[in-house]
Amino acid sequence: MTRRQKLVLSLLLGSQFMVAVDFSVLNVALPAVGEGLGFSLANLQWIATAFALAAAGCTLLFGRIADLYGRKRLFIGGMALLGLSSALGGLATTPEVLLTARVLQGLATAAVTPAGLALLTTAFREGPLRDRALGLNGALMSAGFTTGAVLGGLLTGLLSWRWAFFVNVPVAAAAVALAPSLLSDSRLVCRHRLDLPGAVTVTGGLLALALGLTRAGGSGWSDPVALMAVVAGAVLLVAFRFVERRSAAPLVPVRIMRRRTVVWGNAAGLIAFATETSLVFLLTLYLQEVLGFSALSTGLAFGVLGAGTVVGGTLGGRAVGRFGGRATILGGGVVQAAATVSLVALGTSGGWLYLLLAATFVGGVGNMLLVVGFMVTATSGLPDAEQGLATGLATMTQQVGIVLGIPVMSAVAAARTGTGTAPDAVLSGVTAAVLVNSLVVLAGSLLVAYALGRGAPANRSGHSGHSGHHAGHSVV
Template identity: 40%
Template sequence: MTTAPGRERLVLVVACLAQFMVVLDVSIVNVALPAMREALGFSAVGLQWVVSAYTLAFAGFLLLGGRAADLFGRRRMFLVGLALFGAASLVGGLADSPGLVLAARAAQGLGGAVLSPATLTILTTTFAEGAARSRALGAWAAIGGVGGAVGGIAGGLLVHFLSWRWIFLVNVPVVLLTAGLAVLAISETRAENRPRLDTGGALLVTGGLVAFVHGVVSSESAGWGSPLTWGSFVLAVVLLAGFGLLETRISSPLVPLGIFRVRTVSVANATMALIASAMFAMWYFVSLHMQNVLGFDALAAGLAFLPQSGSIVIGSQLSSRLLGRVGTRPLLVGGAFLTAAGFAWFSLLTPESTWVGGVLGPGVAVGLGMGIALTPLAGAATSGLPRDRAGLASGLLNTSRQVGGAIGLSVLSTLATARAATLTAEGATTAAASTAGTTRAFAVAAVAVVLAGLVASLLPRTSPPAREAPEPVDEPSAARP
């Protein structure tokens, strides 16, 4: 496919703008959580679900969104995702109850699940494999990575100068701008034939993830042996097993299991899930620690994320420049271990630690490591695959990010809450109990990212050629533009 350089640059801007907005909304709410709790009466568990409702809906329907981009057209699904995301953002900004906010967050996640894989599909079908695609993926990864950290800054500014409602409402004009640019820049591709989408599979996997997270969250208050807790886990196993069985029985599965025979795909997705399990929780815990223990207001907490945001950008750009010379595996393994070192450093926080002495250094280390790791991850997950699998591969990678993030947040938050509750019952101060819970979460996160580095070491030295990718099974090929 040949695209004029000016059009390519505009396509890159559109894809990165959409990805930035989608990833930003994972973390932008963190700084606003105290204000939302005060305004609408959220409980502590309810606050966690403000984050989890988005990530679970996002994760559960990403695969469906990836296939839809392949089958029904990348531009069409990009615009559909934008419309869903913008409408849900408007509802969230006008919500007057916790339930309506959670519903809007879930609807945002659904819109993001359609939008995000379309962005990567657009890039992989616009830029030829090689240096041009590496640079485009580097920019995409940098924007996605910095979106999470910038969420804290944006949230702080909006809450301080306007209100928590603007963390939703700010998306509306951005959606309109992005949609206008997309109509001008993006040409259409779609499959010649349109098999029925596997909506049953999407519902099963989403229900299974929600049940699993509900079980983890319930364990903190009801206990691991309660019927509510183990019943949720049993339901999760049944639904996820049903999903796996369904995928082997239908002609157009949501996830053709043969794609995991490509080692780069399976390793990249496992690595992404482990890194994201720590990454999402970090924004949540650091934001609450700065406000609840260090006494920062929303604006100060948001601005305190600036060095971390910059380190993600630096790491991503460094990684994209070195990728062709160093290769995927060294960058990914090195980035993961640097990130793990940052989390281990975070676990040394005390109630007396200042921002400079306890948060700045580990935050920069984690951000730099993430930036280095994210670019080769995006390339590994999509290299060597035929064009009609681009949406599926991007959907898988984004699903791994969101599934890992949702599960990691629920597990680490439960561990932190349990530790803080125990120390509070023993007479510890609120600051000491909260910090002890946070450091326990960071120690576990460090272990998870070390595991990510070990998994990443299983990548081959070079990406497998396209002929090693599994042949499509019962799937139409996408028409070229």
């Protein structure tokens, strides 16, 4: 890499890491936030849900806006909004103000993540350097989720939950100050307006689906609001497909969704994020409800998982370069599934912590191989003019996976636990969900590898084609 590429990489990776931290930094601080601002126990989940809904629902839209109107501009605007909304959250004195700040943080994340990833993929030509950059990005994104839990516990215990917001402000300010001189962006000549019908249907569909799944995870599938939201989301997403077929300038061109690498690469990403984030949720229940750990101790225990994701991320780019994206996805999925299924043996004594630490480290390595394989596969073989769309799809996949995984695995655990609250009952529910989790990873990675293998053979680096690297004007 050139010196400039290293600086660009540092800026973009630092920003993506901060965004990832925001997903989880408040999780262990939720009781403190609720006590400080007067949230009821039933409404506490909306502190996390408000962020996740806005991020998952609007990512695809912002990814296409980045392609049409400039990724650099959207990235800088998103970072500015993230800094301002974080300051608002830290200064909040009522639940309404805090939830507004979380929605704005989610919107900022929906803008920054695909724009930043598109700037990253267009800064490096398709091949080993891009694989390495995406591997590092994946490692830091996953490490960010874990770091958020640790950092949230430390800041809340040592200072105040408000610092979980304030810590973003100087980082966002530095990114806004440095980005104009460091980042370069292709100027896109737009012949079409934004596909508003497509934007409305896909954004509404994703929001409704995410809301329904979140409600179902908390209230069960008998909740009529949850069922109506899921049905409405499915209807809107089906409508989105028909809208795109008839649109002169579709938000997601049909030709993109016909690409085997895009479809199945994103399927691998959905599996990776849904299973790993829900596993963290299940193990949080185990550590706190079965072993009696505090929130801070729980957060620190997940530091081992973060170390595993960093190792997997550094190995991921090399694995894709040597074995190809398909083999990396399969290998990562098998390793993650094997590590996860070993957790079925967990018991009620503290000695089982050693198994948890070893399994989460190895599983973190496997999960990150799966994530890097997904990201490289899902963004390969596309021109620079469509990288915002490709990375928007990939980012949406990550966020939908995060929203989807926890309610599903929570429902599995609740079905086994029933009304019991004793450690043995909680352990029974957790291990049942862990077993389902491992089977989903294994079956999903096998299916993706099979589907990718049926297409045209990829070359040694795992790419099915080469994207043009346009430094000048791109026409949409």
